[in-house]
Amino acid sequence: MQFKDYYDTLGVKPDATDAEIKRAYRKLARKYHPDVSKEADAENRFKAVNEAYEALKDAERRREYDNLRAGGYRAGDEFRPPPNWQGRQGGGHGGFQGEDFSDFFESIFGRGRAGGGPRGQSGPRRGSDLQARVQIDLASAFNGAKERITLRDPVQGERTLEVKIPAGIEPGRTIRLSGQGNPGTQGGPAGDLLLEVGVREDSRFKLEGHTITHVLPIAPWEAALGATVPVPTLAGNVDLRIPAGSDSGRKLRLRGRGWPGKTPGDQIVVLEIHTPKAETPEQQAFYENMASTFEFNPRR
Structure with a gap:
């Protein structure tokens, strides 16, 4: 050999x-x-x-x-x-x-025999483990969920399992499902299924470690005068106070609103000022009045 x-x-x-x-x-x-x-x-x-x-x-x-x-x-x-x-x-x-x-x-x-019998002795043998991957959305990973997965393997063919995803699971973690691998031989136990959890990208939230980032659109007057506005988190909306005089790109922190864990992470809210279009004569006059009132050059 x-x-x-x-x-x-x-x-x-x-x-x-x-x-x-x-x-x-x-x-x-x-x-x-x-x-x-x-x-x-x-x-x-x-x-x-x-x-x-x-x-x-x-x-x-x-x-x-x-x-x-x-x-x-x-x-x-x-x-x-x-x-x-x-x-x-x-x-x-x-x-x-x-x-x-x-x-x-x-x-x-040796051949996986139990005990110290002679070489080649057969006996109960544990089945091999299987590996699979499941993709879930960010909210399901945060809150926990039940997911149905379909497995196809040459030993057992096609089968469907319902898997409980624990709340707060991190992308790339593996869930071990005991006895869901390949069957054992001669009365041996079945192996396990090692299920790796992947998390899809989310349009509203970005996960980095235990920190969640969210970009929050705000109006120019909310940035200039300050305001209290609702902000989405994975656990639901919370009220956020925007300080007067805020610029686009300013980061505000919501403590404990990030990924769950022994020490929960934070959510970072990035302000993004959206300017409305002047679609009527009155709105255009308003912008002209602003231009003459403020001695402001953002490129200075």
Whole structure:
């Protein structure tokens, strides 16, 4: 059999941190997932990425693999386990999150058996995890919602799930749905569904971290004289006092009206002065009177 370079498969360096390995895995798993990928040989590449992550995400398995790799093996080299190699101090590896690992993987770590039975012994095996993505609007992410998603996978076909989205979930977060992955074998438990939440752009609000920004149109007299006007937030309208003499682009802060959390963020309101058109003789005369009354040059 051939040696597999799991670091190369995930595109990370051998000294990569656990977080870097996880980030690389999630990126590649999304890229090659058979449900969505149009890449050539996506299914096999998806399996390879899952296997590499399974080998490297566990500290003890990673140490075993690194010890073998330190012998000078490179991807594609002919490989045989060292004499009397049992892997992981001879123990079994029950609960692997996958069912279709290569001979190379199983020669190092075993076959996911529960306990320390002889090599190749079959038994209950946990089903593999599935990954999917759901897109929701900003208000649903802020307030929480129930979303219906349709999954299509080669094992279970097409099925529809209703998913509860917790209030205040941040874009890119993953919801784990226990038992909604692929079924186990020989009585083993089903895997989980890892559902990544994406948030659509909103025409009124922009989310950056825990801060929400909203551009508020105001009239010239509201900017000049000051006013109290209603401002939309994701939790409903609030009254905002605009100071007299405000310019377009001025930023006002609504504390605690941003993204929810242990310490809620703020909402930043950006003032944008809109000037009405002079559509009647009286309105045109009003602007002419302003021009003669104010000694004002905005370009000065």
